[in-house]
Amino acid sequence: MEKLTVSSSPHIRASENTRSVMLDVLIALAFPLAIAVYYFGPRVLSLAACSVICCVVFEGLYRKLLKKPNSLGDMSAPVTGILLCFVLPVSAPYWLVALGAFFAIVVVKQLYGGLGKNFLNPALAARAFLAGFSSFLVYIKPLADPYLPVFGNYTADAVAQATPLSYLKDVEKLSIEQLPVTEYDWFKNLFLGQMPGSIGEVSSVLLLMGGLYLVVRRVITPRIPAAFIGTVALLTFLFPRGGIEGFEYMRYNLLSGGLILGAVFMATDYATSPITPRGQWVYGVGCGLLTVFFRYFSAMPEGVCYAILLMNTLVWTLDKIGAPRRFGRRWP
Amino acid sequence: MFHRFRGGIHPPGKKDATRHKPIEPLPPPARVFLPMLMHTGVPCEPIVRPDQEVFMGQLVADSKELMSAPIHSPVSGRVLAIEPHPHPNGSRVLSVIIENDGRDMLHETVHPKGSVESLTPEQLLLIIRGAGIVGMGGSAFPTHLKILKAREKMETRERCDTVIINAAECEPYITADHRLMLEAPEEVLGGLRVLMKLLEPKRAVIAVQSNKRDALEALRRTLPGKTRIELLTLRTRYPQGSDKQVVKSVTGREVPPGQLPSDVKCVVFNANTAAALHRAVTTGQPLIRRIVTVSGSAVANAKNLDVRFGTPLADIFNATGGFREQPVKVLTGGPMMGAAQHDLTAPLIKGCNALLAFAGEDVPPPGNEICIRCGRCARVCPAHLLPIYLYMNERKDRLRELEKLHLDDCIECGSCSYICPGRLHLVHSMRTGKQKLRDSRKEAG
Numbered sequence: 001m002e003k004l005t006v007s008s009s010p011h012i013r014a015s016e017n018t019r020s021v022m023l024d025v026l027i028a029l030a031f032p033l034a035i036a037v038y039y040f041g042p043r044v045l046s047l048a049a050c051s052v053i054c055c056v057v058f059e060g061l062y063r064k065l066l067k068k069p070n071s072l073g074d075m076s077a078p079v080t081g082i083l084l085c086f087v088l089p090v091s092a093p094y095w096l097v098a099l100g101a102f103f104a105i106v107v108v109k110q111l112y113g114g115l116g117k118n119f120l121n122p123a124l125a126a127r128a129f130l131a132g133f134s135s136f137l138v139y140i141k142p143l144a145d146p147y148l149p150v151f152g153n154y155t156a157d158a159v160a161q162a163t164p165l166s167y168l169k170d171v172e173k174l175s176i177e178q179l180p181v182t183e184y185d186w187f188k189n190l191f192l193g194q195m196p197g198s199i200g201e202v203s204s205v206l207l208l209m210g211g212l213y214l215v216v217r218r219v220i221t222p223r224i225p226a227a228f229i230g231t232v233a234l235l236t237f238l239f240p241r242g243g244i245e246g247f248e249y250m251r252y253n254l255l256s257g258g259l260i261l262g263a264v265f266m267a268t269d270y271a272t273s274p275i276t277p278r279g280q281w282v283y284g285v286g287c288g289l290l291t292v293f294f295r296y297f298s299a300m301p302e303g304v305c306y307a308i309l310l311m312n313t314l315v316w317t318l319d320k321i322g323a324p325r326r327f328g329r330r331w332p
Numbered sequence: 333m334f335h336r337f338r339g340g341i342h343p344p345g346k347k348d349a350t351r352h353k354p355i356e357p358l359p360p361p362a363r364v365f366l367p368m369l370m371h372t373g374v375p376c377e378p379i380v381r382p383d384q385e386v387f388m389g390q391l392v393a394d395s396k397e398l399m400s401a402p403i404h405s406p407v408s409g410r411v412l413a414i415e416p417h418p419h420p421n422g423s424r425v426l427s428v429i430i431e432n433d434g435r436d437m438l439h440e441t442v443h444p445k446g447s448v449e450s451l452t453p454e455q456l457l458l459i460i461r462g463a464g465i466v467g468m469g470g471s472a473f474p475t476h477l478k479i480l481k482a483r484e485k486m487e488t489r490e491r492c493d494t495v496i497i498n499a500a501e502c503e504p505y506i507t508a509d510h511r512l513m514l515e516a517p518e519e520v521l522g523g524l525r526v527l528m529k530l531l532e533p534k535r536a537v538i539a540v541q542s543n544k545r546d547a548l549e550a551l552r553r554t555l556p557g558k559t560r561i562e563l564l565t566l567r568t569r570y571p572q573g574s575d576k577q578v579v580k581s582v583t584g585r586e587v588p589p590g591q592l593p594s595d596v597k598c599v600v601f602n603a604n605t606a607a608a609l610h611r612a613v614t615t616g617q618p619l620i621r622r623i624v625t626v627s628g629s630a631v632a633n634a635k636n637l638d639v640r641f642g643t644p645l646a647d648i649f650n651a652t653g654g655f656r657e658q659p660v661k662v663l664t665g666g667p668m669m670g671a672a673q674h675d676l677t678a679p680l681i682k683g684c685n686a687l688l689a690f691a692g693e694d695v696p697p698p699g700n701e702i703c704i705r706c707g708r709c710a711r712v713c714p715a716h717l718l719p720i721y722l723y724m725n726e727r728k729d730r731l732r733e734l735e736k737l738h739l740d741d742c743i744e745c746g747s748c749s750y751i752c753p754g755r756l757h758l759v760h761s762m763r764t765g766k767q768k769l770r771d772s773r774k775e776a777g
Contacts, residue, residue: 008672008757008760009744009749010669011667012667014753017754017755018704074702116705270706270707271705275720319721328586329588
């Protein structure tokens with residue numbers, strides 16, 4: 001008899017592994033990526049490719065230089081790459097994307113030990129870092145004719161446009177009694193995504209489809225997105241500003257400013273979100289509260305990025321207070 | 333209707349290989365090896381000498397301790413030796429080795445004990461203890477002790493009100509309980525009647541997972557028109573057959589941490605244990621054989637066999653036609669909680685319901701263990717634990733944290749390891765952590 005393998009139970013494993021989970025996320029990200037190509041042109045694809053390649057190269061190089069096991073097979077670097085390009089406008093120069101990829105992969109992810117060990121969302125932390133280069137981040141009109149060229153310069157003034165939320169902020173400042181509905185039609189511009197914005201944030205409907213795919217595949221639970229979006233919806237409906245009617249104001253806040261992207265793809269990032277159901281509810285509500293807080297009381301029109309990054313730091317505490325009821329014991 | 337327990341997984345059942353195969357008796361081998369530990373508890377002491385002639389069903393080893401179960405000869409023949417022999421637990425255990433004379437001459441003590449109605453509870457208990465019956469679902473806990481503990485509470489308010497025959501059989505591959513219920517439903521029901529006489533419960537339930545509806549049908553046909561026995565269909569979900577989960581499914585009650593089903597007025601017995609009780613009373617036959625499912629990708633013919641205890645595992649495989657290809661892993665028990673074997677001269681013992689052999693492609697290769705914090709382990713944990721936090725704390729020897737996270741509540745079902753996309757050895761870490769806690773408590777006195 002040949003030697004038999006002896007190991008502790010269980011002796012079978014589910015077919016799902018880290019790689020298949022990441023591939024599912026990539027599939028979900030393909031929905032909003034596709035429509036972004038339609039709205040902003042082929043430069044979206046070249047930016048995404050640049051971002052993914054930079055992330056993969058930085059991850060591979062870092063682990064090679066530090067003699068750590070190769071981790072490219074887990075496919076988490078491409079996910080970070082796509083998410084990073086999602087939070088940048090199509091006007092972003094390639095060197096800026098590369099800089100962001102370096103920050104996300106090396107500083108935020110690998111320096112803390114790699115996949116699963118980072119305590120901040122890499123793509124969002126990189127976005128916060130790149131905010132210092134705001135002069136390069138110009139929001140472009142969708143369906144501009146012609147599209148922004150893949151290479152070469154562009155005349156910013158011709159195609160730049162205020163994003164819905166910065167537009168909303170101006171409306172609030174001027175205290176216009178009625179929001180002129182002519183500027184942004186809620187269905188065509190906000191829901192379908194024909195608006196200026198970051199590559200991945202514009203189309204709420206496709207982001208939600210991607211989220212639905214992840215829920216159906218049981219990659220994520222709907223708790224965090226539901227709590228996040230629900231909190232923002234409730235607060236903006238109850239406390240509209242600038243003399244705008246509550247429902248209208250809520251619609252603007254939900255469908256723009258990267259809220260859906262943040263709630264579905266960023267706040268649900270495994271490494272930086274709680275695993276306990278109650279922790280996830282509290283986390284989602286916290287993200288929502290902070291987002292509304294930033295939108296109401298700070299100079300930033302969006303706030304989603306910083307809200308999620310702040311909540312990232314509370315994850316372990318939330319899991320501690322969110323620990324499930326002990327089997328065989330009543331609450332508390 | 334059943335209650336739901338939280339968590340659990342749904343691994344591929346893999347039962348089709350044997351679910352339609354009738355139980356075949358396996359001729360006893362030339363030699364049987366009876367380790368003094370065929371149960372959970374105190375080992376027995378041999379009461380036979382080398383060269384002594386023994387008969388089938390004759391007592392060969394016993395113990396004065398309550399937490400033990402006597403051992404009987406499964407064949408007639410001659411005691412060859414009493415010496416250490418490989419045991420399925422991986423060590424060598426003192427064993428009585430008997431040479432089979434092939435005549436299966438019954439010992440004089442093996443005769444019908446009378447009807448359940450005519451026997452007193454005390455007589456029934458003596459019969460059960462004398463027959464060496466233990467939990468045959470895998471625990472191998474002495475059955476007489478379980479009944480005794482429940483009977484101690486009969487005059488109190490905590491008396492047992494529910495007897496559950498656990499035929500969930502939630503582990504993949506195994507069909508030993510399934511075939512028993514199909515082919516001998518009257519034995520399962522007979523065993524339940526013995527238990528009803530002993531424990532006088534309000535409810536007597538046979539709980540079967542929904543993937544065995546034909547077995548339920550067989551039981552239903554055997555039941556008399558008017559009966560108190562309930563047949564309950566449970567949802568197919570691992571670990572449905574775990575004591576705590578089956579109690580929750582049947583009664584909605586949760587067994588508190590560190591306690592037993594009897595603390596919530598339930599007593600649980602495996603279907604094969606019930607059949608053994610029935611046989612011990614009606615035929616007087618002690619526990620000397622059991623139904624074993626032989627399956628897995630490496631075996632040539634998957635089968636359900638009726639095997640005498642003490643038969644070396646290699647003999648059992650050979651009797652089914654050997655291996656289709658070289659096995660890389662051999663298990664006693666199911667793939668979720670079974671034990672990997674390295675020496676196939678080890679014999680079959682009482683708690684072993686399956687013998688599985690896997691070829692290379694079914695044995696997951698070791699990989700990088702990387703937690704991505706997906707939380708699936710916490711989602712599937714039927715004990716309401718957070719395996720990943722336990723794992724991280726165990727790795728860093730933070731024993732106080734392990735206690736705070738209730739590591740001792742872990743039932744080691746393996747659901748967390750099964751589901752983990754990062755392939756972490758979570759259950760292994762739970763076991764190591766429990767050992768570390770035990771060691772530190774011992775040190776502290």
